[in-house]
Amino acid sequence: MKKQIKAERVRMEFKEREALRGIDLHVSEGEIFGLLGPSGAGKTTLIKILTGQLKQTGGEAYIMGQDSRRLGGTVCARIGMVMDNSGLYERLSCADNLGIFAEIYGISKRKIRTALDKVGLSEAVKTPVHKLSKGMRQRLVFARAIMHQPDVLFLDEPTSGLDPATASGIHRLICEERDRGTAVMMTTHNMEEASKLCGYIALLHEGSIVEEGAPDDICRRYNHQNKIKILLHSGTTVMLNHDGSEADALAEYFRASDVAEIHSTEPDLETVFMELTGRGL
Numbered sequence: 001m002k003k004q005i006k007a008e009r010v011r012m013e014f015k016e017r018e019a020l021r022g023i024d025l026h027v028s029e030g031e032i033f034g035l036l037g038p039s040g041a042g043k044t045t046l047i048k049i050l051t052g053q054l055k056q057t058g059g060e061a062y063i064m065g066q067d068s069r070r071l072g073g074t075v076c077a078r079i080g081m082v083m084d085n086s087g088l089y090e091r092l093s094c095a096d097n098l099g100i101f102a103e104i105y106g107i108s109k110r111k112i113r114t115a116l117d118k119v120g121l122s123e124a125v126k127t128p129v130h131k132l133s134k135g136m137r138q139r140l141v142f143a144r145a146i147m148h149q150p151d152v153l154f155l156d157e158p159t160s161g162l163d164p165a166t167a168s169g170i171h172r173l174i175c176e177e178r179d180r181g182t183a184v185m186m187t188t189h190n191m192e193e194a195s196k197l198c199g200y201i202a203l204l205h206e207g208s209i210v211e212e213g214a215p216d217d218i219c220r221r222y223n224h225q226n227k228i229k230i231l232l233h234s235g236t237t238v239m240l241n242h243d244g245s246e247a248d249a250l251a252e253y254f255r256a257s258d259v260a261e262i263h264s265t266e267p268d269l270e271t272v273f274m275e276l277t278g279r280g281l
């Protein structure tokens with residue numbers, strides 16, 4: 001698997017603040033990497049460095065093997081981005097907004113229609129941006145990010161503030177991009193979204209990665225209780241140690257057909273995050 005995004009000991013010092021304190025990570029093709037962290041953790045700063053919008057004060061960053069401080073036109077044309085400041089032209093139509101980028105990327109105008117269809121905006125081809133709802137705008141920004149079929153995609157809170165149906169449509173498109181082989185790096189404050197989409201996540205706190213791994217593996221690591229919770233048909237809840245000693249008791253409950261539900265006591269990502277940072281997302 002090609003490592004499309006790489007950071008090696010990346011540091012960023014603003015005048016009176018150290019925003020990143022030596023970040024190491026990589027994202028391979030066909031992978032969705034989640035960068036999570038509370039407000040001010042350094043997520044946007046890192047994405048800006050990786051995409052060449054900001055120059056780091058230490059360490060190295062590479063996109064498709066090219067130093068992010070010197071990204072050339074060919075590499076830039078293979079990157080897609082959804083950032084906080086949408087950069088849409090309010091008075092231009094959806095199609096004309098994408099048209100500008102089609103020209104920059106040097107792709108056929110036919111791709112505009114395909115991209116708008118993909119995000120469900122075929123009816124709004126001629127609608128000026130200022131008449132779009134928040135969800136439609138976000139879908140347009142997404143269409144702009146993927147219309148040139150990028151190899152690397154950066155998504156800074158792509159579903160923030162969207163209704164569940166629009167968010168779920170965007171999730172589907174992100175997965176389609178991954179399946180096409182795109183390396184995706186996304187930030188989110190939504191832990192459910194991160195667990196569902198990301199194969200690998202890094203928890204960023206005050207400029208450092210404090211935990212990383214597959215979401216399930218991280219949650220298992222913080223399963224301090226290590227118990228099984230059984231809900232019986234009678235409504236009673238039984239807690240058993242999850243160390244092998246529970247086998248006989250569990251078999252007995254099953255023999256008696258008493259078991260309605262069975263759960264492990266693994267914490268969710270939000271709880272792990274609270275434990276590590278003392279703050280919620």
Ligand SMILES: Nc1ncnc2c1ncn2[C@@H]1O[C@H](COP(=O)(O)OP(=O)(O)OP(=O)(O)O)[C@@H](O)[C@H]1O
Nearest residue numbers: 014015017019037038039040041042043044045046
């Ligand atoms: N241009 C800048 N000049 C000075 N400080 C900055 C600048 N940009 C970011 N910072 C500081 O760097 C730290 C990290 O900011 P950053 O925007 O990367 O956080 P974030 O994790 O993206 O937060 P959020 O989730 O709120 O978007 C913050 O303390 C912020 O105030």
